[in-house]
Amino acid sequence: MDSSIVVEWVHILLRWFHIFTGILWIGSTWYFTWLDFRVREAAEKRGDGAPVWMVHSGGFYRVEKLTAPDVNPGELHWFKWEALFTLISGLLLLGLVYYMGGALLDSDVSNLTEGKAIALSLGVLVGGWVVYDLFWLSPLGKNEAVGAVLGYAAVMGVVWVLLHQFAPRAAYIHVGVLFGTIMTTNVWMRILPAQRQLVAALKDKRPPDQTLAARAKQRSKHNTYLVVPLVFTMISNHFPTQTYASDHAFAVIGVLILGGWIVAGFVRGKV
DSSP states (O other): OOHHHHHHHHHHHHHHHHHHHHHHHHHHHHHHHHHHHHHHHHHHHHOTTOOEEEEETTEEEEEOOOSSOOOOGGGOOOOOHHHHHHHHHHHHHHIIIIISSSOSOOTTTOOOOHHHHHHHHHHHHHHHHHHHHHHHHSGGGGOHHHHHHHHHHHHHHHHHHHHTTSOHHHHHHHHHHHHHHHHHHIIIIIIHHHHHHHHHHHHTTOOOOHHHHHHHHHHHHHHHHHHHHHHHHHHHTTOGGGTTTSTTHHHHHHHHHHHHHHHHHHHHHHO
């Protein structure tokens, strides 16, 4: 079999897997966002502990939110693999298309070598998470409005650097990969550890630390905001003249990131 055919099928199947796991992850994230709002709404109308009723696929479902349930930890379902597999498949695509496929650099933009460009790419992904995490753990992170403004400024600073070092298409996709990296590390390094400590407290018959729950909830909230512009960067590859290849590529992605966050905030208030 021609090796080019094998390579093409690898690209197709990897993209298919990446999109499917992304649907699972994004869907569960927004489902629990909706559920959290409905639980609060039910509590306001009928008191704490009021259930949320749903109908789907010919069945009826009753959901309650419990802060200290008497449950066997082994019976809990953890939503984690969707995030990990989405990131892994995305990074594999980044390697295939940009690191190995020659789409990372443009000689008209910069004179970086492939090695330096890959190092910059990995540095942006790792460093972006570290800076984001340290900021939201700091006292400044307690003010969401300040955090949003400074976060947007930081993102646009990264966008400016990427557009002046990488090929425009690669710069755009790196913004999406950065957001996806932050989202996945939020799940595995902040949300899941907090949930495990809450489960351990239940197992030991101790009151759960609600500050851990609040921190995990904050990072989950961030993920609902980050995913909207992330999806845009994925589809931007199909519309180059209006996005990364336009004379206003920096402004376009800036407006759409901000617009995506505004839309996410509106939807969160309506779900």
